[in-house]
Amino acid sequence: MSDRSSLDSSVRSSIASWQPREKPQQLLEQDVTSRALSRHETAETLQTMGMARGTPLPDVVAPTYAAAPVFPEEYTMETPSGIVPLAQLESLGRTVTTVSKKGEKPYPAEPEELRFVTFVTGDPANPHNWPIWIRWLYTIILSTLVVCVAYGSACIAGGLSTVSDTYHVGNEVAILSVSLMVLGFAFGPLIWSPFSDIYGRRAAYFVSLGLYVIFNIPCAISPNISGHMICRFLCGVYASSGLCLVGGSIADMFPAETRGKAIAFFAFAPYCGPVFGPLVNGFVSVSTGRMDYIIWFNMAFAGVMWLLVALIPETYAPVILSRRAKKLRKETGDSRLVTETEAQGVSFKDMLRACLVRPLYFSVTEPVLVLTCGYVCLIYSLLYAFFFAYPVIFNELYGYKDNLIGLMFIPILIGACMALCTTFWCEHLYLKLIKQRRPCPEDRLLGAMIGAPFAAIALWMLGATSYKHLIWVAPASSGLAFGYGMVLIYYSLNNYIIDCYAKYASSALATKVFLRSAGGAAFPLFTTQMYHNLGLQWASWLLAFIATGMIIIPFAFKRWGKSLRARLGRADYSIDAEPDEVEVPKLENEVGGV
Known part of the structure; x- marks a missing residue:
């Protein structure tokens, strides 16, 4: 009995001392x-x-x-x-x-x-230590966010007539609904990049995408065209966080030597997202004839992505x-x-210098960066030009309405998917190369050298096949070559910019984003008139001449890039620069200070 009492006492003592x-x-x-x-x-x-x-x-x-x-x-x-x-x-x-x-x-x-x-060794708070399937799941969600944002910019392109009918304006004014949102992409990063530096990417996504979802409401119900246009511009400003932060979020989760394949998805998304605009909303336009339905669908897509991205922890x-x-x-x-x-106490002045002044400084002192960004700008602009060239071509030649015209963009998506597979191959070759020797920025140009001829071929082909006696497959198939070249060029040149301006990559990329968005906003404003005035063939061939002239850029940089950067640039900021060569000149002396 005493043994039983002793056992009960021991058990009670253990229970009393137990903590979760x-x-x-x-x-x-x-x-x-x-x-x-x-x-x-x-x-x-x-x-x-x-x-x-x-x-x-x-x-x-x-x-x-x-x-x-x-x-x-x-x-x-x-x-x-x-x-x-x-x-x-x-x-x-x-x-x-x-x-x-x-x-x-x-x-x-x-x-x-x-x-x-x-971080401590094996730190679970370090995004690099998250399970690989989690990191790839987040990569897919974030890449889908980029598709969502890019889709929002071009959703109206599939139903321009609905804007004209709703507000009783001409086609030229309706096009501004696309251009103004793309223009908002150029200015939004000035807000969201420093915001994420201070408060984190998760907070930046939550605030910006929440505002983007909300401002779709006045876009749909605005009683006049002015209110609609202002809100479309603001939607671009708010949604731009998806374009300027997602690349960083993906890079946060992968070490430098393994992030290339994940970044390839990010390079793929902003060029494929806009294609879904006319593809989806062409059917909405023909079946309903209502502009607000197009905006509501865009708002629903954005709302779902807002909720999904809000679940991603800070990276x-x-x-x-x-x-x-x-x-x-x-x-x-x-x-x-x-x-x-x-410890350094980064101030608003420092943020302003990194996000605004230094990109402007680079745009006037770094010809190599300007040429590279100019090529990216051209490819992005041509994509938006296609949204307004296809309605002219396929309506005049075959009498297609918006729904069937939207289907003509499917080859661009197919070509882009083929390019995504090629980027994995390019990345594999690059990883093999860096194991053999120290890399240089020019090693990143393989994708652009492959893709550059395809973008020009697509435009020559589009002009040569824009005749009524040819079946619609002929001009539509030009999208295969364009989608393939477009993604490869962007993937390759984006990496080239990062490696050339490694010390100030965010500022160099900000220069690229501004020029790319400005071009994407400008081209739709004259594409329709250009095709009407020059004709279906010569309008495409004019763009083909420009794209052909740009083919030389990646090949010239591959051959003489290092010497051009040394001769034309104010300093060497690249990954292969010596440590004492990467000090940036004082911006206060060069630009007058901030």
């Missing part, structure tokens, strides 16, 4: 806190992890810095302790004088006392680590625990 098992994430956070109090990395441990004495170039998704960073690896590397003192970086040979403390920050008086927060490492550093300071009382962007 903490989740692995909670245990990790406690471990990080304890390590922050007791452990940190040394110069020796950093060297064993492969850290070089010189400061490498920041990753393409690095945040905006107020000055040259001391520790650009902070957001991409994992350390056992999760803490790297600035003094240890200095002992490695890093220059610490660039670390500054702007504003009223509770940081130490001496910069050398700072302790930078990193931006600087924001993840900044939140962790803030929590550690609160829990430990150690104000030395910061990220480098917090």
